[in-house]
Amino acid sequence: MNNFDKRNRLGDEPFNFRVSKDKTVFLDYNGRQVKVIKGTEAEKFLKRINAAENTAEEQLVMAKITGNFKRGNE
Template sequence: MAHIEKRNRLDEESFSFRVNKNSTVFLDFNGKQVKILKGKEAEKFLKRMNDAEDAKSRQLIMAKITGNFKRGNER
């Protein structure tokens, strides 16, 4: 994984997720919601998170799913 993430930003654990009773997944970055997953997309995400081997790989999964959401206007 060293070749994927060269700045060690995933060590900070900036990403988190929440699941509600309807199996909707809310992805957060530094406490702010950035993406919502529903249905099959949410199921696939939860399976990948359960299969992940450590916290850094979970952070990488969430970073890839959220994509390039920062555009310079965040505060």
């Protein structure tokens, strides 16, 4: 793994995604939904996920797309 995950938070694969019939993407973090992506943004996300070479890169793509969502007492 490269320097992008120095604390090894993505090694446990906390992110997951689901795609609905209408191409809406639901991003989950530890089983809880944190973001919904639709339209062209969803298409770009799916292209980036398909281009990822391994699960570590997929986790990084999902982490970047969700941004800094943890702001409180999660």
